[in-house]
Amino acid sequence: MSPDEATLSLLAGGLLDEEDRAIFASLARMVDVADPVPEGLVDRIGMALTIEALHAEVAELRLVGEPALAVRADETSIEAGTITFTTDVLTVMISVHPEAGLIRVDGWAAPAEEIEVELHQGGDMTVTTSDEDGRFSFVDVERGPARLVLRRPSDPTVPVVTPQIEL
């Protein structure tokens, strides 16, 4: 039975009460459960905004070695094995090695100088500095999507950012 117009108007003009708030609370919870925000979306947005804020030069990706090993069709980002990134100003090569459930990332940047290298994963960031030959490494890295941001002392205003890779 549908309520008459007078009843509806009275209800509609009434102030929100505790029962309305309880309804909203239940509804919000059920909406979130029925259609949850995909896992990782907030982190990916955070990462994208970080990169955007850097006004960085985004490196192109070149796969080295056997592409069949390096790329997995069912992943949205690239499964890292050995990968090279290039820009006009910098070339970076990284290789990924599993180590006791975690991974180690070894990298090398050219032209060689002591480059500050950041590894971004979700909201987290780890920093290291390359040696004077441009070599750097990250140990005990979690698997998952990641980016490198490289800052060169010779041109600190333009950082180089790699595309997202799947470690």
Add this chain to the structure above:
Amino acid sequence: MMSDDLVEPVDTALRDQGEGLADQAARAVLAYRAGETAPLAALVQVMTPLLWHTVRAQGADQEQAQDIVQNVWLTLVRDIEQIRDPRATLQWMLVTAKRAAWRTVRRSRDEQVRQTNDEHATDWLTAPAEDLPESVAVRSERDEALWNHVRVLPDRCRKLLGLVAMVERPDYAVVSRALGMPVGSIGPTRGRCLAKLRAALAADPTWSTS
């Protein structure tokens, strides 16, 4: 007609205005312009669910919705110096998200072979209660009654209630406006959508006796 004693004291209304997402978004924009990015990062955490459900309510699929939500944030950051009234940021983002979702949904519908039930492009909040993830979604008979009454409401009411439920009171009007609903459709009074739901619940013994 509403009598005077149903109107909230002005100071209460004003105080509430300062505690919602709209205000947090305004502060995040101003901070970002001043070179401080942490408030915006915090805003991404709390506001992405609302944007997500806003886009999903327009019928965008999971993949499309993720791209749209991310793009809304990127657009905000790219145009952040151009925002004249930072207090309008929340509304601007909701409207931007909604329109982007419309365009995407229309485009993908054009690309598809015409489907028979095209007018039901969105299934947002229309799944029967028994199809929801069990035990988590519906905790009680009351939840089940609530869900089943919400999902048979008119499309615009379902969207309005589902999205308003995600925010606090200072933001009710912003969410309503962004959805193209008249100002004041919810809060401080219930408005017609919530009134319909309350009337339906009052007539449901599962709801009123438990």
